[in-house]
Amino acid sequence: MVLHSEILGGLAGSPVLCPAQALTTWQKKRLRDYWRALSQSVNPGRPRISRELRRLIGRMWEANPTWGSPKIVAELAMLGIDVAKSTVEKYRPKRVGPASPTWRTFLDQHVRDLVSIDFFIVPTATFRVLFVFIVLAHDRRRIVHFNVTEHPTARWTAQQIAETFPFDTSPSYLIRDGDGIYGERVTRRIESLGIDEVITAPASPWQNAYVERVIGSIRRELFDHVIVLNERHLTRLMSSYLDYYPWRTHQSLDRGAPDGRPVRVAEPCNVVEFPAVRGLHHVYLPKAA
Secondary structure (H helix, E strand, O other): OEEEOOOOOOOOOOOEEEOHHHHHHHHHHHHHHHHHHHHOOOOOOOOOOOHHHHHHHHHHHHHOOOOOHHHHHHHHHOOOOOOOHHHHHHOOOOOOOOOOOOHHHHHHHOHHHEEEEEEEEEEOOOOOEEEEEEEEEOOOOEEEEEEEEOOOOHHHHHHHHHHHOOOOOOOOEEEEOOOOOOHHHHHHHHHHOOOEEEEOOOOOHHHHHHHHHHHHHHHHHHHOOOOOOOHHHHHHHHHHHHHHHHHOOEHHHOOEOOOOOOOOOOOHHHEEEEEEOOOOEEEEEEOOO
16 A cells, blocks of 8 residues: 555545555556657657658659669659658568569560460351451551461461461560460470460460450451451451551550551641541541642
8 A cells, every 4th residue: 555645636635545556557547648648749750751752662663673772762862852761661562472574564675576466256147256366566566467267276376377477577575375275286386486485374364465455446446337247258357457457546656557657747628538447447648739
């Protein structure tokens, strides 16, 4: 027991017997309330960095997987931004596995040496299913080859690849998915042409995004507006669309065309339209003098 006269609010001048445990509990509460009030002051501890700076640090980590925190601190200093090394490390994104360049970095570095292949299906008026095989060059989004079949096989596909790259025109890399239709025969043919095969992960169409986007464009701009009768009809439609395709502008090419369509200045009254793809699309050119 501890003798105390005022701590627990006893009567003035009247001594109160207080248990030692109650006194220590009261003291802990006083300390807790004191530090809580102190921590809730206007400027507690180190000031937080802005959301924009946190995002910038995160982008630097993502875009430069081989950099360490000192490199990012130095790069920020070159921009007049003074950040502690511990702060940069705090906002480092969690990464699974060793640091390596991103898939987008690989595509950007090898865009001139990359092609993609893929199949897409087209149903006919009589409910037959036809397969369209396309080969896309990444540098200018050019469709360099296509063919149509009702029964795609590994042997047929290997022959299409050989026809696409005669002599010494083979690219460095070829991207495809893991569809079982390709098989060992296709792999051997690709290797025989001196091409490195890059197989995308299962259920990851974004890893072959260029050819997937082209297929989407073909569907929206052609097959959503026609009824395919048979294999011969499908081949004619594809040929007609691919005659127009080199003139088609692309946002990814800075609104240019795959074949480098030049800008031709003309007055609105002197513009002539030429139908393409049997009138589904048009090409606009200045009227000849």
